[in-house]
Amino acid sequence: MKLIDARKDHYRKLAHEEGYRSRSSYKLKELNKSYRIIGPGYFVLDLGCAPGGWTQVATKLVGNKGKVMGVDTSFVEEIPGVHILKASVDSDYIAEEVFSFFGKKVNAVICDLSPQVTGNWAIDHSRQISLNYAAEKIMEKVLEKKGNALFKVFDGEYSNEFYQFMKKKFSKSKLTKPKASRKPSSELYCTCLGYSN
Numbered sequence: 495m496k497l498i499d500a501r502k503d504h505y506r507k508l509a510h511e512e513g514y515r516s517r518s519s520y521k522l523k524e525l526n527k528s529y530r531i532i533g534p535g536y537f538v539l540d541l542g543c544a545p546g547g548w549t550q551v552a553t554k555l556v557g558n559k560g561k562v563m564g565v566d567t568s569f570v571e572e573i574p575g576v577h578i579l580k581a582s583v584d585s586d587y588i589a590e591e592v593f594s595f596f597g598k599k600v601n602a603v604i605c606d607l608s609p610q611v612t613g614n615w616a617i618d619h620s621r622q623i624s625l626n627y628a629a630e631k632i633m634e635k636v637l638e639k640k641g642n643a644l645f646k647v648f649d650g651e652y653s654n655e656f657y658q659f660m661k662k663k664f665s666k667s668k669l670t671k672p673k674a675s676r677k678p679s680s681e682l683y684c685t686c687l688g689y690s691n
């Protein structure tokens with residue numbers, strides 16, 4: 495078995511054992527350990543949340559006093575206490591839904607959006623970056639000053655442009671690849687702390 499397959503298997507097995515819906519859950523856990531994007535009591539918006547692995551992790555991180563809302567075009571099985579909205583990030587009513595659930599701005603926006611991949615990297619990459627810009631528009635409306643964000647980025651022609659665009663809006667930012675992310679996949683994670691609004 496190749497090292498990459500072994501690693502993939504390790505996180506899949508762990509997710510199954512620990513009751514997480516996706517192996518991606520470990521990417522958020524790892525990134526949060528390093529950068530503390532989400533803390534206890536936070537209000538968190540999770541964009542592109544299906545099947546709900548990140549939402550489960552976020553729910554644990556925020557604890558009893560926090561709240562989590564997830565948005566996805568796909569169906570997401572219920573997670574106690576979480577508001578799931580079945581909608582596209584292109585919809586113009588997302589911010590309204592966010593305010594009606596939380597009653598105020600959120601402390602963190604996390605975004606793991608991926609288009610349906612075609613296998614043509616140039617197309618998949620540009621579609622993924624477009625989704626990120628749609629998510630960023632929502633973020634601008636709902637993220638509180640000094641809030642944090644985490645965006646997945648398919649690496650390619652436009653990823654640096656997106657990173658530079660995000661970087662200007664936060665006091666600290668970093669583009670990294672967590673260990674739990676498969677080696678050959680060109681996905682990076684853009685962590686942004688301290689929204690300057």
Ligand SMILES: C[S@@+](CC[C@H](N)C(=O)[O-])C[C@H]1O[C@@H](n2cnc3c(N)ncnc32)[C@H](O)[C@@H]1O
Pocket residue numbers: 515516518519541542543544545546547548549565566567568581582583584606607608609610625
């Ligand atoms: C990699 S998955 C997210 C995995 C999730 N973070 C987890 O840990 O379970 C990417 C998600 O983006 C969603 N997505 C793609 N386009 C979307 C759109 N326009 N609006 C909302 N969600 C979208 C997909 O349906 C898919 O569920």
